[in-house]
Amino acid sequence: MSTRPVLVLDDRATRSRPRRWHSWLLDLVLVLIGVVMVAPLVWLVVTSLTRADAAFQVPPQWLPKPFSAQAYTQVQGLIPFAQMALNSFQVAVAATVGSLFFSVLAAYGFSRFDFRGSKVLFVGMLSSLMVPVQLTIIPVFVMMRHLGLVDDIAALWLPALINVFQIFFLRQYFSSVPRELDEAARMDGANHLWILFRIIVPLSGPALSAMAILSFEASWNNYFAPLVFLNTPSHMTLPLGLVTLQSAQGGPAVVVFAAITMVVVPVLVVFLLFQRAFVSSIAASGLK
Amino acid sequence: MTTAASVSTVPRTSAATTGGPATNRWVGLAFVSPALVLFLVFIGGPFVFAIVLSLYSWDLLTPAEFVGAGNFRTLFSDPLLGKVLTNTFLFAIASVVTHVVGALLLALAVNRAMNRAVSYFVRTAFFFPFLISWSAVALLFKYVLDPTFGLVSHYLGVVGISAPDWFTDPHWALPAIIGIDWWHTIGFTFVIMLAGLQTVPTHLQDAARTDGANAWQVFWHVTVPLMSPTLFFATIITFIGAFQIFDPMQIITQGGPDNATKTIVMYLYEQGFQSFQIGYASAVAVLVFVVIMLVTVVQFLLSRVWVHEQ
Missing domain, CATH: 1.10.3720.10 (MetI-like)
Structure with a gap:
């Protein structure tokens, strides 16, 4: 039996040893894993803000160029x-x-x-x-x-x-x-x-x-x-509506991305x- | 699940504090009864009704016909069942191993003195995907794993690996979904592990270190035994969730290619809610229930051997 069912995940103040090189290395590995975890979501938002004819390029773009929010206005029509x-x-x-x-x-x-x-x-x-x-x-x-x-x-x-x-x-x-x-x-x-x-x-x-x-x-x-x-x-x-958008006629992929972004971003905030x-x-x- | 085990350890409610024993009995029941009625209508009753339905052949339109064990006989002679169960068990076992081991390693790596910003970024990055709905994740990863413009194929190509066409290759479709599921739900297991790790008293690890134990020995002989209740919980909860996997397969591959990603719940959904074979689908649901119950019971029995009660 735990005494307290709800606990707060604070950073733990651990022993005050000086940080060694492998502590830095571990930080680096963790940050790399974190970046890989976040990358699909960054790509999602960036692509949704790119003009439809320029989206989904190879190699992948990490900045919305040329910028366009038009996809967002098309979701409601579909x-x-x-x-x-x-x-x-x-x-x-x-x-x-x-x-x-x-x-x-x-x-x-x-x-x-x-x-x-x-x-x-x-x-x-x-x-x-x-x-x-x-x-x-x-x-x-x-x-x-x-x-x-x-x-x-x-x-x-x-x-x-x-x-x-x-x-x-x-x-x-x-x-x-x-x-x-x-x-x-x-x-x-x-x-x-x-x-x-x-x-x-x-x-x-x-x-x-x-x-x-x-x-x-x-x-x-x-x-x-x-x-x-x-x-x-x-x-x-x-969640169900999003999936129907995918099969909706005439919706380019950036519109799907705009809709997914509109689902994900409020949750993130x-x-x-x-x-x-x-x-x-x-x-x-x-x-x- | 773990919940059931701890019931017996809860201290017995002492005699009622208010009123006489007779009134208390009714007051207690009165507080419980609204939930009890809802329970009977939406869980208890349907549970019994589904078992009864599994003995009938019924398409919702014509009257139901009693077939006894007929549905189960048809089910076990369907060649697709073996394929579907294999896929489901493969997914569930891979999911348990990669989640439990991965989350334990990540939690161990994070649970130390760290730069605040690094710690914040890493914890948020690991946890956040868990909050996104499966449908958003599945739609996104259809593109992320696209063979021509997807991120994964491109960056694998950069390091010299030519990626398969994930969702149309029968060998790679299921592993691809296992990977997506890991990305999506590792945050849950990670937080459970971190919480478990923080219940391990530091002084025991320090004592072991003082006695000359190396890092591996401290991990294996001190940390893991003390975390075994958490590891047990994570194993059971991951298995139960994974065995019922449905959403990503339904959205991305519809069970294909060549049934390579068809799971038992997809099979149930197709029979019950697309072909409206209500009795047959109930039989499949009973099978899912029995498997989950058996695996849970077996894990409980095994846990007596390896779970260290504090």
Whole structure:
């Protein structure tokens, strides 16, 4: 058991030995690997900003010459990009806020009450983490078909309202919040909802933000479920819409690159702003 | 997964703090029940229903017909199944080895006193690709690996290696996607490893060094045993994810050339959502579940031998 489920990846201040030559060499190797990792993304942005007839030259160009942003203006004519972005956003927000709400309630129930069957219930839900989504999506597809929700983004966020990993993770975290706080609040006449939302939830900020980031990211990037459920371009989310652009008629490759850039750059900006929270959320998922 | 193991180590919830035992039972259940209902509707129920469906032949239009083990018999006699499972296992094993070893080496290399700017650049460069959606990555790498104007072929040519036509060569299509997957998801494993590495107390490594251990001995006899829970988690989580790989194959190669990149989940998708053989696709899904469960159980049993519990 870790005492603290969320940790921050700080540079570690290690022993104060003088740096030797192989430390510099290792830095160089790491930077080279880093440059290779980043190169495809730089090439993506540069190419998207190059005039269509000059793009994709051999050898590859690393500066946008001649510069042109025209590709960006052509995306919307080929796919309803703005609508797709809005769809993605709606699904991700509904899935994140909704699942966190239900997970917080359930985690409180599991961490504070030892009701009959609670252990069996908890372990039963946990074992479902082994069930692949491709198994459950078949009956869920049949269900959505009966409800008339095929080709509707509700088919994406409804099933995402339940997130077993969140319940497990938050239960662990809530259990580490001292019970004395609950009892003190009860002395003052607080009920369970007040204890949960005014005491435990405010004390669980790092855990909640970690779960929110993971959930939003999983929804935002999901490709399989949208592919199964959605058909009409204006109903699609971005990952699926991007792929339809590739097969759209008349779209030169620079337009595809412009669209990919418009998907990648906002993620990069958000990431650079909240880097620490992102990295902690992934590290947290590793600490059971 | 690892999660299931740690349940038993959680301290038992002490007796309820508020109200009598009878009320508490209902209050606890009340807090859990909304999630429980959603669980039954979207996970528990569909799980049972999918197993039942795997015993039926159903195309969504005509009434379902009970066929018993018929779907499984058809499945195991399909010559394509062997090919598809081989591809999937090859991908999953290659993915586990390259991710776990690669991420461990990168984490070890980064986890030391470093120039701040270098450290920031390197960590960001390793991690960021993980946040991009598979569809953006797959579309981008179709071009990056293009044989005429792609980056990889060009720079391999510069150092004197003539690159194959990655996605149309049956020998190179799967390795190419393994490479793209590494680029895309190494950041996740890297962060997990770095977090695990930082739980290893430095004084143990220092003590070993003082006793005359060389760098390799410190790594192999101190760091690796102390990191074994992290290595175990990374192995299981990478395998489970890799076994369900679908997106890059679907987007880049559609399973080709000559089924060289067709995975079990692609096979499932084609049967279930293109041919609408719902019962048959359920049988394939049950097979995927059984493989994942078996591999997880085996790894748990093996972990008793090699995972060092702190």
